[in-house]
Amino acid sequence: MLMTEIIKRIEARPVCGDACSLNTNEFEFAFASDLMSDVLRLMRDNTMLITGLCNVQTVRTAEMAEIKLIIIARGKKADAQMIKLAEESGICLLETDYSVYRVSGELYSYGIKPLY
Amino acid sequence: MEYVFEINGGDFSSGGNASSTIKRALKERNVDPLVIKRIVVALFEAEINVVAHADHGTITVIIEEHQVQMFVKDFGPGIEDIELAMSEGYSTASDTVREMGFGAGMGLPNIKKNADVFEIESVKGLGTNAHIIIYLKND
Numbered sequence: 693m694l695m696t697e698i699i700k701r702i703e704a705r706p707v708c709g710d711a712c713s714l715n716t717n718e719f720e721f722a723f724a725s726d727l728m729s730d731v732l733r734l735m736r737d738n739t740m741l742i743t744g745l746c747n748v749q750t751v752r753t754a755e756m757a758e759i760k761l762i763i764i765a766r767g768k769k770a771d772a773q774m775i776k777l778a779e780e781s782g783i784c785l786l787e788t789d790y791s792v793y794r795v796s797g798e799l800y801s802y803g804i805k806p807l808y
Numbered sequence: 809m810e811y812v813f814e815i816n817g818g819d820f821s822s823g824g825n826a827s828s829t830i831k832r833a834l835k836e837r838n839v840d841p842l843v844i845k846r847i848v849v850a851l852f853e854a855e856i857n858v859v860a861h862a863d864h865g866t867i868t869v870i871i872e873e874h875q876v877q878m879f880v881k882d883f884g885p886g887i888e889d890i891e892l893a894m895s896e897g898y899s900t901a902s903d904t905v906r907e908m909g910f911g912a913g914m915g916l917p918n919i920k921k922n923a924d925v926f927e928i929e930s931v932k933g934l935g936t937n938a939h940i941i942i943y944l945k946n947d
Contacts, residue, residue, distance in 0.1 A: 726909060727909060727912045728908075728910055732849045732853065732914075732918055733921070735845070745909045747820070747909070752823070752828070757845070773821065
């Protein structure tokens with residue numbers, strides 16, 4: 693699924709530079725969690741993270757888990773340290789006012805697959 | 809190649825720096841991405857454990873030709889019952905740790921899942937020593 697389509701579907705705001713402009717369809721799977729150790733158990737690539745957890749450890753976890761797209765739900769705002777770390781790691785951060793449930797529903801109906 | 813990192817308890821802002829450095833070093837060595845992921849996930853969980861539970865600690869990572877060895881030594885409350893701490897879902901983490909997205913009781917199980925060798929010993933009131941080995945090749 694293309695980044696531009698994801699952004700449109702969930703009315704998201706890209707909050708960091710080049711990583712969010714990647715116009716590829718490499719996003720095939722999604723995982724929704726606020727528990728970072730559960731995210732660290734994922735072994736499949738091409739996975740995006742949908743979360744309401746909005747702190748620097750969200751980005752750190754994505755870096756370790758090879759997740760290239762984080763969707764921050766519930767209207768939370770990424771801070772400067774998160775944005776800097778995401779840019780250094782080539783991770784796109786999207787913010788949306790939608791809930792985790794609504795983001796998941798929208799993307800599921802659009803063909804993004806679950807992992808389990 | 810040997811790397812040594814000093815870790816400060818409670819410093820969630822820097823927590824992960826050691827794992828990030830090792831990830832870059834392994835990428836530069838063209839290690840298999842799946843093996844890199846196992847190494848950095850195990851190391852990151854161990855690093856977060858020090859930040860979450862200890863006063864301070866030291867992480868030493870030795871990258872060798874066929875394996876990566878990680879020694880994680882912390883000074884802190886120690887683990888009273890290691891067998892219990894190794895079970896999924898058991899945690900003694902504070903509210904602050906949980907607010908950071910950790911403390912769901914999956915840290916040690918995640919290390920064990922990814923490690924080829926995982927040894928841990930702890931003295932209550934003094935601290936915890938962990939030794940993790942992950943092989944770089946399957947043979």
